[in-house]
Amino acid sequence: MAKLIVNGRLREADVAPDTPLLWALRDHLELTGTKYGCGMALCGACTVHIDGVATRSCVTPVSAVAGKKITTIEAVGATRAGRAVQTAWEKLDVVQCGYCQSGQIMSAAALLAKKPQPSDADIDAAMTGNICRCATYVRIRAAIKTAARLAEGAA
Numbered sequence: 001m002a003k004l005i006v007n008g009r010l011r012e013a014d015v016a017p018d019t020p021l022l023w024a025l026r027d028h029l030e031l032t033g034t035k036y037g038c039g040m041a042l043c044g045a046c047t048v049h050i051d052g053v054a055t056r057s058c059v060t061p062v063s064a065v066a067g068k069k070i071t072t073i074e075a076v077g078a079t080r081a082g083r084a085v086q087t088a089w090e091k092l093d094v095v096q097c098g099y100c101q102s103g104q105i106m107s108a109a110a111l112l113a114k115k116p117q118p119s120d121a122d123i124d125a126a127m128t129g130n131i132c133r134c135a136t137y138v139r140i141r142a143a144i145k146t147a148a149r150l151a152e153g154a155a
Contacts, residue, residue, distance in 0.1 A: 002062040006031065007075035017063035022046045024062050025072060033073035033102045037131075044130030047103035048072050054110035054126070073102035080151055081112035088147035096134035104130050108144050117148055 002013045002024060013019075013028035020039075025031045025048070034057055037045030041056035048057045049071040076082030085108045088094075095101050104127070111118055111126035118126070123144050132140065 004065060004070055006070045007072060015062055018061045020058050021060045021062055021065055022057040025057065031072050031074055035099060035102055044103040044107060045100050047106040049106060049110055052110065052113060054107045073106060076106060076109050079109065082109040084147040084151035085109045085112065087150055088143040092139055092143045092146060094136055094139040094143045096136050100132045104140055112147055112151055116151060
């Protein structure tokens with residue numbers, strides 16, 4: 001039995017210690033906002049925060065996150081950065097198909113929590129590995145910059 005701190009609550013999942021966190025979240029805790037994309041940490045669709053750090057849940061075993069704070073897309077809006085990112089995403093109409101967007105939002109929120117005013121190079125580094133098959137990268141970059149302003153109350 002894995003005991004996980006997810007979105008501020010202690011949760012239990014009856015899974016083996018080597019079970020990827022993604023499957024514990026989706027199949028056992030019914031938090032389906034985190035998506036399966038590639039299963040090899042290459043696409044970013046499964047990104048969650050582990051103690052505030054953007055982490056690929058498809059390759060992270062539940063045994064590695066015992067006692068750590070896990071935040072999923074379902075609760076990222078409770079943080080200042082997450083709320084700003086979600087607002088900017090909607091304001092700039094970033095989403096096309098939407099499949100990758102929970103991972104994109106999680107990576108962007110982790111970036112803004114760490115660097116409130118990121119440079120283009122910071123954005124590139126933080127978003128590397130988050131693939132958008134619809135190629136909304138220009139809107140994603142613009143939304144991150146808008147979210148930085150929103151988080152500071154300037155937009």
